[in-house]
Amino acid sequence: MKDDFDPKNCRCKMGMTRRGFLKTVGVSTVAVAASQQLATQTVAAEQELKPEEMAKIALVVNGRKRRLLVEPRWSLLFVLREKLGLTGTKVGCERGECGACTVLVDDEPRYACLTLAIEAEGHEITTLEGLMDGEKLGPVQQAFLETDGYQCGYCTPGQIVAVEGLLRVHANPSVEEIRRGVSGNLCRCGAYPNIFKAVQRAAELKRQGGAP
């Protein structure tokens, strides 16, 4: 790999990288602190919530507001999949290693397994389903179809969302930027070469204004 990528000079927000995982932990500490504030406001500054006590939250998922009762310990991943039935977001490790659960939180790829549902309140959450153009595949999905950027398809939603996040800040990424952009998303089937092609094709489709 050519090392022409200089993170210091890159102003872009990249997809979730494996190294970026540590950063995420840092970020989520801040987010937890912030959401604790939020949570505190929500439950009117009572005592701390017990795990089994339910908190009332509202999540904006794919542009729609969803009101929910959640345990404070529930991950965003669990809520999306098991409570909202948005099973496009997959579960691979539940410990921030594989990226199968990647969603966009305010345009930025985040591991939903490491994000508590309560911390996601007040943010725009986009899942794989939210990238559809009605019943039609969105441009990144269409690009994965055309380039066969998947095999079993289980890491694919995470890959697609990571790519969407990458392209939102980086309309025309180089191969090295693409590699880094999806390096937080494991693919055990090993479709990586086609995933790289898919990102290039997706960038092209987006420039043309969407899927054909």
Add this chain to the structure above:
Amino acid sequence: MSEDQLYFDLDMPIPETPPPGETPEPWGQTNVVGKRLARVDGYERLSGSAVYPSDVILPNMLYGAILRCPHPHARVKKVDISRAAQIPGVHAVLDAADPDADVNWFHGSGQRPKLFDSTCRFEGEAVAAVAAETPYQAHDALKAIAVEYELLPFVSDEREALHPEAPLVHEESNLVGEPERYERGDVAAGFAAADVVLERSYRTEAELHTPMELHGCVANWDGKDLTIWESTQGVFGVQFWVSRILGLPVSRVRVIGNYVGGGFGSKLQPGKYTIIAALLAAKTARPVKLFLSREETMLTCGNRPASNMTLKAGVTKEGQLTAMELNGSGSGGAYSGRGVSLLDWLIKDLYLCPNVRTELTNVYMHTGPARPMRGPGHPQGSWALEQMMDELAEHIGMDPVQFRLKNIPTTSQAREGNPPYTVTGLKECIEEGAKTFGWQEAKRQTAQSRRSDDPIKRGVGMGTCTWVVGDGGPPATIVVKLFRDGSVNLNMGASDIGTGTKTVMAMVVAEELGINPELIQIENADTGTTQFATPSGGSKTVPTESPAVRDAAIKVKQQVLEMVAEENSVDVAELEYLGEEIAFRSDPDKRVKITEVGGLQRRGLVVGVGYRGPNLEGKAVCPFAAQFCEVEVNSRTGEVKVLRFLGAHDSGRVLDRTTYDNQVYGGITMGIGFGLTEVRILDHNQTGKLCNKNWHDYKLPTALDVPADITSLPIELDDPEANTTGAKGLGEPVTIPTAAAIANAVYDATGVRVTETPITPLQLCELLAESRKEG
């Protein structure tokens, strides 16, 4: 294991199927087959609408979880579930004392211990289970179960298992049966006739499958009927074992696995989780979803066992192999008899060699049972054989490519009766692969790189392989329905594990019936609605199912032709099936549209049932391959970067070029992991526990580790004797020679032979330092 005992059969009775119809001619010019087609289920997989078993949500569903023994060897003395049962949201707790749990598990190798056995012989063995309203509550409950263990001595290194003082895994010796022995020719005479004889020891570390979708299922009872949505490579194997273990009629167990997020051999069989989910569902009268955590799958859902190999080989200075001898050992863990499965196959079969002796020793140890993993035994054997071949070539001053070309067999030497291969594409794979890769030029350049002062060295390497099966065979039953509007339904029992099975089969139907693949709807992998199929594994799904699909389509065609013949009072031979219409040979202007065939319109559909015929007796049908790679080695840090790869594969006729290429990329990627990054680390000395049971510490290749430059070069040789589609298996050959090719490239770059996987920077640094000292 002999080549006739297929590891994916899982000790279940394999039904016979009736013979297929008349053998059709091989396809000539094709319209659909061999082209590139986007996956027929691509929309579902990419939109999120595909329901994988782990996506199933049923009304009132509970979540199951399993308590596992944290020790490699322990006796369960007491289990106290009283506190767990009080946890809010908990509906059931199941342990060995519960009469519902009094069932016997199967471990593949004939052993049938209790589901919750009082002796835990590996870390991660199931001890108890719970069902609760949420997975969080289920895990709360697990934490509240108090288990008293009596810790027992353990052995978790197969190299120690036969030591006289090693603790026993079962009552008798840790030796699993007698060592497997094989011999042909006169090995001593062969070595005596050699100009060069080398003997080397090799080791490969255990590799974990870790498919992206976790292992597990959703179980639901509807009266006496049990339905299981399981992430599996074969729904019929799950159905068989669940019905056997729970004593249910086969008809009452329905297993559905329309999608599966990868398996690589680890999902050929059901898990204890399947049985536990069914028991919890019965106990609570609620559907239960039980998917394991990643850590649990790494402990309990199989592995490619570590192998220890000593290989001795002799060669004449003209480049003829004269003799080979392999001593290998391994362990399938605490139960499996699969510790050394097929470890010697390549040594016995790949290259022409008259005198071969092998001995394989399989032992028990206190680790999770092995499961077949993508080409069982083969990548390990290849690691030894292909490095040995390169070393022999160097000793006689011959190019590795030329040396291999001098030892191409035309018969399968390891099989009884030495049967000829229908086609041996090995020579073409090597020659065409080397040409396209630019082998000679690359070798010249790497020789220069080695002499330069630059610490970054370049090297090229290659390896070849065959795969023991990959020929497919009966049984296979396929139902094709042609509807009155010309659309088609394809019904097949086999799973599509991501290899593109559905797409390939749709192409076969489209080719035969002359229709657009978009008109085909596929129903598959559901024991309630499809016919028996063996699990998708062994690189046999395409060569097994595709001839049956072709047979079914032909039968549909025949019936339609008979209808048209009768309706037009002509002989069937007069007619030609052109897809959307039928032509009359005697009258070039006359056509009947499919939608105008009276019989089809009246009946609404025509059904064709296709079967897979037996393989040709006395011949072997095997895929072959040669892979080439170029690496860059930082001789200061020991880092290896794979720059490019080429896979030249003879897997017979290419049915879908798109998914074919993707298999090649995927196999090479997995091989890069086997060669460079993956190792199961067990704390042999202190605790016997698995140290890296997560993807942070168990390193899979990421997007940063694989070259974008991977070339798939199909070597398509006509193989009409293979079967009626001419296709052979691909999914396993693609990962077999990869790691060995990398090791050979690393040698080319550095002059250092790395005989143990994985080639980590640490290991390579140490070896480079040693070689500098030796100077």
